[in-house]
Each structure stands twice: as C-alpha cells, then as structure tokens.
Amino acid sequence: MKGRLFGVGVGPGDPELMTYKAVRTIEKCPVIAVPAKGREHAVSYRIAAGMVDNMEEKEYLDLDTPMTKDRQILNQNYEKAAKRIIEELEKGKDVAYLTLGDPTIYSTYMYIQRIIKEKGYEASIINGIPSFCAAASKLNESLADRADELHVIPSSYDIRNALRYPGTKVLMKSASRLAEVREILEEKNVDVKMIENCGMADEQIYERLEDIPEHASYYSLLIVKESV
Template identity: 50%
Template sequence: MRGTLYGIGVGPGDPELLTIKALRLIREAEVIAVPARQKEESVAYQIVKKAYPELEKKDVLAVDMPMTKDKEKLQASHRLGAQMVEQELNQGKNVAFLTLGDPTVYSTYLYIHRLVGADGFPTEIVSGIPSFCAVAARMNMGLVEKADLLHVIPSSYPVEEALKLPGTRVLMKAGKKMGQVKQQLQQLPSSVSMIENCGMAEERIYRSADEIPEDAGYYSLIIVKEPEGGQS
C-alpha cells in the first residue's frame, strides 16, 4: 500500500500556534520532509521541534527548493522533490511535509503536492495559521470588518496598482524589494504596520511606513489599512 503525503502548515513562527491535527500527523508520519538543503536550515522544522522535541528522532527528507524565478530551474527542482517524496510513499511510508504558515498561501510545497497527486499518490493539505492572521492578532487589530475587502499581495512583484485597491492590503514576501515597497507606502495616507519574524525570538514590530527598515528579513509582513472615514 502506498503512503500518503501530508502538506502540513506549521503556522508563522510561534510553536504554540501549531494545530493539534498537525502535531498528531507529524508524530504519526514515518518521514518528515522539509523545504531545505538540510533540516537545520528549515525554519518550519525548528518551529515544530520546539513543540515536539522528539522530532529529531524522525527520518528527515531534505528537499532543496531554490529561491529563483527561473522556470526551468524551478520545474526541475519541483520534479526532483516530488520523486524524492514518491520514493518514500512507494515504501508505504506516510510523509509529513512541513511548510510555514498555511500550505495554500504562496507555498512552494504546492508544486510538489500537485505533482505527487498527479502521479496517483494520495495527498492531503493540513491548514496552518496564516502569517497575516497571526500578525493582525499580534498587532491587536482586525483585518477586515463589515464590507471591507482583503487583498493578499506578493510584493516581490510590482505593487503600485495593488496598493490602489480598496480595503485592507496584506503585503508578503517583499524580500530585496523592501526599499521600493517602503517608498510607495510612504506616499499613502494609509495606516501601515509590519512585523518581522512574527512569533519568533527575533520578532520586531514597526507601526509606520517610516519605521520599516529597508533591510528587513524575508519573514516580514505588512498590513496596510485605509484611514477611518475613507479610501486611501
């Protein structure tokens, strides 16, 4: 019998936000997969280990997922990752693939999930707390109310037009473009908040566009809200 691939969202950083279901499946899985060259480099792995120290005794499959927009390199790495996972599934082992936040939100895991599923293996996605929900909670604010709209924006791409959208705008994955994003945010009359490394030991909170450092880390998330009484 073939094993099942579980794409498990581990939340944004705080190990106490790991769901009961996620922890159960991680405990039961014969193999733990992580999106990294080695398990020590995986933030998701480190989060789970704090909640479940016995994780270190598990067999770990390190799947390298390069940070690139080169389509050929991405397709090759995704196919290789899927093949590595399928080797374990063919032995009847269940694989728990750890991913930050929720697997359905800008997750590189999804590419492997689709490939493995298309090859006829059973797959399941296990929701985790999305980073933007955790950030809003940490900031003690609501994301949307009444008829408000919510827009989730990948800010490693151009964001100028997206920032004109009404409602609450969530900016994720700015990376090296944080300086450009900051300049555009400074031109808005909107309320801007950002948390870097939400729920982690290195967490930093910024309550305005001016405070945002241009060298902020990859795990930074920005919430842009309209001023009360009108659209920005």
C-alpha cells in the same frame, strides 16, 4: 500499501500556534520533508520541534528550493523533490512536508503536491494559522470589518496596481524589495505596520511606515490600511 503525503502547516512561528492535527500528523509520519538544505536550517522544522517530541527519530528529506523566479528551474526542482518523496511513498512510508503558515498560501508545497497527485499518490493538506492572521493579532488589529475587502499581495512583484484596491492590503514576501515597497507606500495616504519574524524569538514590530527599515529578514509582512 503505498504511503501518503501530508502538507503540514506549522503556523507563523510560535510552536504553540500549531494545531493539534498538525502535531498528530507529524508524530505519526516516519519521514519529514523540509524545504531547506538540512533540517537545522528549516524554520518550519524548528517550529515543529517545539511541539513534537519524537522529531529526532524521524527520517528526513532535504528538499531545498532555489530562490529564483525562473519557472523552468523551479519546475525541475519540484519534479526532483516529488521524485524523492515518491521513493518513500513506494516504501509504504507516510511523509509530512513541513511548511510555514498555511500550505495553501504561497507555498512551494502545492506545486509538489500537484505532481504527486498526478502520478496517482494520495496527498492531503493540514491547515496552519496564516502569518497575516498571527500578525494582525499581535497588532490587536482587525483585518476586515463589515464590508471591508481583504487583499493578500505578493510584494516581490509589482504592487502599484494592487495598492489601488479598496480595503486592507497584506503585503507578503516584502523583504527582497522592502526599500522600493516603502518608497511606493510613502506616495499613498495609508497607515502601514510591519511585523518581522512574527512569533519567533527575534520578532520585531514597526507601528509606523517611517520606522520600517530598508532591509529586513525574509519573514517580513506589512499590513496596509487607508488613513482615516
């Protein structure tokens, strides 16, 4: 019998925010896949290790993804990762691919799952708490009230048009262009808050746009609302 692939969302950073289902799935899978060169460099592994006792007994696949927007390079990498996973599935081993937040939101995992499923293997998604939900709770803020709209925007791309949308805007993947993003936001009549490394030991909260630094870690997220 062939193994099965699970895309497991481990949540935003705090191990206690992992779901029971995520923990049970990781416990029963003999092979863990992490999107990094070595599990010690995978934030998702460190989160899961805070809740799963038998992590050291697992086999590991280091599936590092290059930081590039070149689709040809990325597609080659996804194919390579899928091939390594399939090798384990053919041995009858279940594989848990660990991803931050939720696998359905801007996750490398989804590209790999599509390849795996196209080749006839079973794959399932185990949802995790999205980073922007955890960030809103840290700020004691609502993301959407009544008829408010909520827009999740990848701010590593151009965000000017997206900022015209009504309602709350969540800006993800901001770190690489943070100075530019901040400059754009300064032109708007908006309230902005940012959380860096939400739920992690080095978490930082910025309550005002003017407090946000020009440089921050990869795991930085902004919540933008119209000023009242």
